[in-house]
Amino acid sequence: MADTKTTSKTFKLNTGDSIPAIGLGTWQSQPGEVGKAVESALRGGYRHIDTAFAYGNEKEVGEGIKASGVPREEIWLTTKLDNPWHKRVAEGIERSLENLGTEYVDLYLMHWPSSTDPDDLKKHYPDWDFVDTWREMQKLVGTGKVKNIGVSNFGIKNLERLLNDPSCKIVPAVNQIELHPGNPSPKLVAYCASKGIHCSGYSPLGSSNSPLYSNETLKSIAEAKGRSIAQVILLWGIKKGWSVLPKSVNPDRVKANFELDGWDLTDEEVAKIDGVKDRFKVCGDSWLPVKVFFGDDE
Numbered sequence: 001m002a003d004t005k006t007t008s009k010t011f012k013l014n015t016g017d018s019i020p021a022i023g024l025g026t027w028q029s030q031p032g033e034v035g036k037a038v039e040s041a042l043r044g045g046y047r048h049i050d051t052a053f054a055y056g057n058e059k060e061v062g063e064g065i066k067a068s069g070v071p072r073e074e075i076w077l078t079t080k081l082d083n084p085w086h087k088r089v090a091e092g093i094e095r096s097l098e099n100l101g102t103e104y105v106d107l108y109l110m111h112w113p114s115s116t117d118p119d120d121l122k123k124h125y126p127d128w129d130f131v132d133t134w135r136e137m138q139k140l141v142g143t144g145k146v147k148n149i150g151v152s153n154f155g156i157k158n159l160e161r162l163l164n165d166p167s168c169k170i171v172p173a174v175n176q177i178e179l180h181p182g183n184p185s186p187k188l189v190a191y192c193a194s195k196g197i198h199c200s201g202y203s204p205l206g207s208s209n210s211p212l213y214s215n216e217t218l219k220s221i222a223e224a225k226g227r228s229i230a231q232v233i234l235l236w237g238i239k240k241g242w243s244v245l246p247k248s249v250n251p252d253r254v255k256a257n258f259e260l261d262g263w264d265l266t267d268e269e270v271a272k273i274d275g276v277k278d279r280f281k282v283c284g285d286s287w288l289p290v291k292v293f294f295g296d297d298e
């Protein structure tokens with residue numbers, strides 16, 4: 001058996017901190033389920049939890065962390081600033097910390113590059129955008145409330161705008177983006193790497209009703225390895241250099257998604273998965289008041 005230890009692997013960020021390669025996702029994890037999922041994940045060895053104010057489950061995530069008995073300082077906790085809160089960054093983090101029952105988060109992300117008007121979610125502020133929001137987020141560094149700041153759902157166009165603005169003093173530590181064999185985004189991943197920005201892969205399994213489970217290439221690799229397609233995809237993501245955030249509220253799947261030690265994928269197998277042709281995206285931008293995906297950097 002290969003002597004690989006993937007679950008304890010971390011990626012070094014541009015701040016010097018290290019983010020665990022695998023974290024538990026919590027989007028669409030329902031009340032009454034998510035706390036138990038977080039607790040069982042942490043007890044089973046996960047040390048990274050991904051949540052967001054918008055998921056409406058921060059409080060229960062915090063309770064799951066406490067119930068696990070794992071010391072807070074051993075856990076990487078990410079949450080996100082919601083779109084209608086862009087003009088209230090200081091208030092937004094306070095609210096999240098209170099929900100989570102913690103003094104700090106390890107990573108605070110701008111969830112989307114959309115400064116949505118809280119009085120009308122179909123409108124974008126005319127006098128404020130993500131550059132202004134980032135200026136405010138930078139002020140959180142040094143308060144002790146956030147260890148790292150980053151962005152999510154940023155493509156190259158928006159990253160260029162952010163990084164080239166004179167008010168941008170801190171390069172985002174992370175860009176959390178959709179990454180799976182159906183949306184591997186090589187241009188965006190390479191761009192982020194060139195700027196020292198780590199990518200975290202969301203919807204790594206292709207989310208709910210994923211077409212990846214019927215993909216023939218993935219099926220044959222999983223069969224050859226004696227592993228599940230989910231495990232193969234997760235290990236592939238980590239080998240590509242991004243952290244992966246599989247969501248599950250099912251105890252068996254939470255456990256199985258973490259069984260990534262002691263086996264490996266060959267370069268040839270990684271290349272085969274890179275070559276999967278069917279493209280699909282889980283998250284679009286039609287529900288936002290502003291376009292954020294431009295299709296040129298995927």
Ligand SMILES: NC(=O)c1ccc[n+]([C@@H]2O[C@H](COP(=O)([O-])OP(=O)(O)OC[C@H]3O[C@@H](n4cnc5c(N)ncnc54)[C@H](OP(=O)(O)O)[C@@H]3O)[C@@H](O)[C@H]2O)c1
Pocket residue numbers: 024025026027028050051111152153176177201202203204205206207208209228230231245246247248249250253254256257282283
């Ligand atoms: N930044 C953003 O805008 C953004 C957007 C989307 C997601 N995210 C983050 O990324 C996380 C993951 O993305 P996601 O939730 O969209 O999708 P995902 O993790 O790719 O897939 C989750 C789905 O797969 C099922 N599942 C989990 N493990 C499985 C396995 N081993 N075999 C078969 N099915 C399995 C889950 O159901 P069960 O729960 O029943 O197992 C759920 O339906 C989110 O939870 C969230 O934390 C961030």
